[in-house]
Amino acid sequence: MAGMLPTTTSAPVTQDRPQLAAPGAPAATPRPRPRRSGLQRARTRNSLVLTIPALIVVVGLLLLPIGEAVYYSMTNWNGLTAQWVGPSTYLALFENPAFWQVLENNGLLLCSVPIAILVPLGIAALLHEHVFAWRLFRSVIFLPTAVSWVVIGMVAARAFAPGGAVNQILGALGLRMLEIDFLGHQYSALAAVAITFIWSMVGTNTIIFLTGMSTIDPSIYEAARLDGAGRLGTFVWVTVPLLRRYLQFGFVITMITAFTALFSLIFIMTGGGPGYGTTTLGSSCTSRPSRTASSAPAR
Amino acid sequence: MAARLGPRAVSGSPVGRRWRRLRRDPMRVVTFLALLAVSGVMFYPFVFMVLNSLRSEQQYLNGHGFSTASWGELFRALPVGTELLNSTLVCGAAIAIILTCATGAGFAFAKLRFRRQTIIFLLIIGSMMVPVQAIIIPEYVNLATVHLVNNYLSAILVYAALGTPFATFLMTAFFSGLPDELIEAGLCDGMSHRGAFFRVALPMAKPALATVAVLQFIQIWDDLLVGLLFLQEPTNRTITVGLGVLSSGRVVSVPVLMAGSLISALPAVAIYLFFQRYLVSGLTLGVNR
Numbered sequence: 201m202a203g204m205l206p207t208t209t210s211a212p213v214t215q216d217r218p219q220l221a222a223p224g225a226p227a228a229t230p231r232p233r234p235r236r237s238g239l240q241r242a243r244t245r246n247s248l249v250l251t252i253p254a255l256i257v258v259v260g261l262l263l264l265p266i267g268e269a270v271y272y273s274m275t276n277w278n279g280l281t282a283q284w285v286g287p288s289t290y291l292a293l294f295e296n297p298a299f300w301q302v303l304e305n306n307g308l309l310l311c312s313v314p315i316a317i318l319v320p321l322g323i324a325a326l327l328h329e330h331v332f333a334w335r336l337f338r339s340v341i342f343l344p345t346a347v348s349w350v351v352i353g354m355v356a357a358r359a360f361a362p363g364g365a366v367n368q369i370l371g372a373l374g375l376r377m378l379e380i381d382f383l384g385h386q387y388s389a390l391a392a393v394a395i396t397f398i399w400s401m402v403g404t405n406t407i408i409f410l411t412g413m414s415t416i417d418p419s420i421y422e423a424a425r426l427d428g429a430g431r432l433g434t435f436v437w438v439t440v441p442l443l444r445r446y447l448q449f450g451f452v453i454t455m456i457t458a459f460t461a462l463f464s465l466i467f468i469m470t471g472g473g474p475g476y477g478t479t480t481l482g483s484s485c486t487s488r489p490s491r492t493a494s495s496a497p498a499r
Numbered sequence: 500m501a502a503r504l505g506p507r508a509v510s511g512s513p514v515g516r517r518w519r520r521l522r523r524d525p526m527r528v529v530t531f532l533a534l535l536a537v538s539g540v541m542f543y544p545f546v547f548m549v550l551n552s553l554r555s556e557q558q559y560l561n562g563h564g565f566s567t568a569s570w571g572e573l574f575r576a577l578p579v580g581t582e583l584l585n586s587t588l589v590c591g592a593a594i595a596i597i598l599t600c601a602t603g604a605g606f607a608f609a610k611l612r613f614r615r616q617t618i619i620f621l622l623i624i625g626s627m628m629v630p631v632q633a634i635i636i637p638e639y640v641n642l643a644t645v646h647l648v649n650n651y652l653s654a655i656l657v658y659a660a661l662g663t664p665f666a667t668f669l670m671t672a673f674f675s676g677l678p679d680e681l682i683e684a685g686l687c688d689g690m691s692h693r694g695a696f697f698r699v700a701l702p703m704a705k706p707a708l709a710t711v712a713v714l715q716f717i718q719i720w721d722d723l724l725v726g727l728l729f730l731q732e733p734t735n736r737t738i739t740v741g742l743g744v745l746s747s748g749r750v751v752s753v754p755v756l757m758a759g760s761l762i763s764a765l766p767a768v769a770i771y772l773f774f775q776r777y778l779v780s781g782l783t784l785g786v787n788r
Contacts, residue, residue, distance in 0.1 A: 239686075246692035247613035250603035254623055254663055257600050261660030262626045265634035265641060272637065323537055331531045332518050339772065340538040346771035347544065348721030350743050351760040355544040358753060365543070402541065411783045446783075460630055464723045468746060 305390060309458060312394035316454050317447065319398060320405035325435060327406065328413045338410070345403035349461055353468030356396040357383065360469075389470050396465060401457065405450045412446030413439065552758035559754050569754035576755060577741050578733070579762060585730070586737040586766075589654050590719045594712050596659035597666045601711060602704060605670025606696050610682050620671075627664040631724055639728055654729040654737075658719045666711045673707035674700060710777040713770060720767045738763040 273290070276283045293299050323341065327334055344352065359365040360382035367380075382392040416439065424434045440447070551559055555568040573579065607613070608620050638657060639648065647653040677700065685695040726740035736744070742759045771778065 243611050243692055244613045246696075247607040247611045247616070249693075250607040250611075250696065251619055251623075254600035254604035254667055255619060257596070257656075257660050257663050258623050258626050261638065261656060262629045262634060262664075263622070265637040266626075266629050268637035268641070269633050323534075326530050326534050326537075329527065329530045331527050331534065333531075334534070337534045337538050339775065341541050342775065343768060343771070344541055344544065346717055346721075346767040347764045348723070348739050348767070350721070350723050350739055350746070351548075351764050352544065354746055354756055354760055355547055358547070359543075365547075399540070402537075407779055408783065411779055449783075456627075460632075463632060464743075467723065468743070471747075 308390050309394055309397070309462065310455075312398050313451070313454050313458055315394075316398045316401040317405060317450055320402050320450070321409050321440075321443075321447075323402065323406045324409035324413060325439070327410055338407075341406055342403045344400060347400075349400070349464035350468050352396060352400050353465045356392070356399075356465075357469045360392040383470050393462070393466060393469055396469065397458065397462060400465075401454055404453060408446055408450045408453070409443060412443045416442050548757045548761045548764070551754050552761055554754045556752045556754060559752075569752065569758050572752065573755050573758040573762070577745060577759060579738070579741075579759075581734065582736055582738040582741045583762075583766070585651070585735055586720055586739070589651055589658065589726075589730075589737055590716050592651070592655045593658035593662065593719055594715050596655070597662040597715055598708055598711060600659070600663045601666035601670045602701065602708065603696075604667045605672075606674050606700055608667075608671045609674035610677070610679065610700070611692065623664055623667050625664075627668065631661065635724065635728060642729070648729060649732055649735075651730070651735060654726060657725050657729060658722070661725070662715045662718065666715065669711055669714075670704070670707060673704060677703060706777065706780070709774065710780060713774045713777050716770055717767050 274284065274286055276285045327338055327341075361367075362381045366382065380388060382388045420438060420442070421434060424438050429437065552569055553565045553567065555564075555566045558564040558566060604623065608616065642648050642653045642656070647656070681699055681703075682695050685699045686692070690698065720737075721739055723739055723743045726737045727743060730736050730740055738759075742756070742763050745759060746756055
């Protein structure tokens with residue numbers, strides 16, 4: 201903090217200097233340009249050649265459309281002609297009760313993110329014990345990550361349906377009064393989507409955390425054991441802090457998935473229903489145009 | 500580790516040793532059983548798919564009996580061969596573009612210092628956050644104005660664009676891990692920067708390239724939204740899109756859907772199991788930055 205003080209106080213002085221010097225000393229060059237060697241220039245040229253393909257793809261196919269999306273959101277656009285209307289679309293959106301329900305759904309589904317971190321953390325800890333056949337278990341737990349959201353959604357929709365696996369298990373446990381059509385009511389449908397989402401994140405997160413645990417030096421555990429730490433104490437006070445970066449990474453991956461990939465899951469499992477029951481911001485982008493004739497056509 | 504087991508346990512294969520340790524320690528038995536239960540939950544969809552795809556509609560409703568009727572019906576309802584071919588083609592072309600863009604950019608970011616580097620890097624990496632749903636409609640209109648819609652090329656371009664930021668991120672992380680001396684040695688020996696890239700860095704990046712390719716393959720193979728919009732002709736649909744359309748169509752026979760799910764899932768699962776090692780290293784490459 202102390203180091204910043206002189207630079208801030210000297211800033212106006214450096215600004216004034218050219219004005220004072222300009223009339224008196226015309227020979228002074230405005231700014232000495234750093235000399236660049238041939239190697240440096242070659243490096244810059246080659247860097248540009250190497251980065252330009254990626255830049256073209258990203259700017260042309262990602263950043264241009266997102267800019268257009270922002271622009272067209274301020275216009276009355278029918279896909280061909282656009283007429284500027286300012287932010288009124290947003291105001292209309294905020295007045296639409298369906299929008300708030302959709303936002304609430306997003307919020308509720310985001311509540312599943314911590315669970316999608318904690319459950320794989322526990323599973324990774326179990327796998328790290330290296331019991332009999334743990335490699336086989338690791339592969340099986342990892343396997344669903346390869347399956348598309350379409351397939352996961354289709355199986356999950358059957359599992360949560362009346363007479364499906366979940367209701368059968370509830371019945372077998374003697375919880376017959378909890379047996380319902382999960383996808384038929386707003387909150388139970390959201391819960392079903394959230395559980396399926398957590399289930400599908402288990403593979404990725406478990407592997408991330410397991411890799412993290414394998415990087416921890418065993419002598420640290422030895423030291424903790426000698427200091428009298430129990431299993432749980434070692435896990436909470438040694439393993440989890442050392443996994444911090446892996447936990448952050450898992451959190452970022454889970455958040456990104458929650459925002460982007462949930463679309464397919466909801467599209468297949470509930471179609472955004474019942475009503476707007478499980479529609480999120482992502483899936484409303486594609487379902488709203490087909491439901492209300494007044495908004496811009498989707499195709 | 501072996502010291503704790505005692506002399507008897509040291510002999511024998513690792514698997515045998517684990518089995519004996521398991522029988523002795525009650526906590527390990529609990530862990531084993533818990534993992535067995537978790538694996539059961541994770542494996543459930545595969546069992547469900549296999550069992551129910553081997554039933555006819557009637558048998559599915561009754562809950563007993565097996566037949567291959569649904570498989571026959573699947574091949575009548577869905578051009579499975581064509582769609583698998585489409586998926587392969589789209590995946591392959593998109594991955595080729597992604598690898599070309601990401602290796603070059605990753606190398607430049609990690610090993611060459613140049614002006615405006617930070618801003619270009621942030622531009623590319625930051626577009627990882629661009630949600631597909633937000634860009635998909637303007638993207639469709641843009642590609643339609645240049646008459647690219649409804650053929651493979653549009654889907655390939657969109658997939659390539661969606662995959663490039665993350666792939667660039669991984670490749671930059673990988674090339675940062677290579678020692679600078681390698682590149683400098685090449686330059687001192689009279690190589691150009693291009694030579695150092697093609698003849699020194701690229702051959703060393705093969706594992707990273709495999710990682711990116713496998714990760715992107717699974718992403719693209721499993722994608723629904725982009726394919727749904729950009730590949731609307733029944734003849735150029737990918738298998739995942741075909742399945743998505745089938746499941747939202749009029750004929751909803753669960754066994755047929757399960758047979759289709761199984762077919763669409765198998766290639767990705769096979770690639771996954773085969774290249775598991777690369778996937779793990781790829782997922783954790785992102786951590787070490």
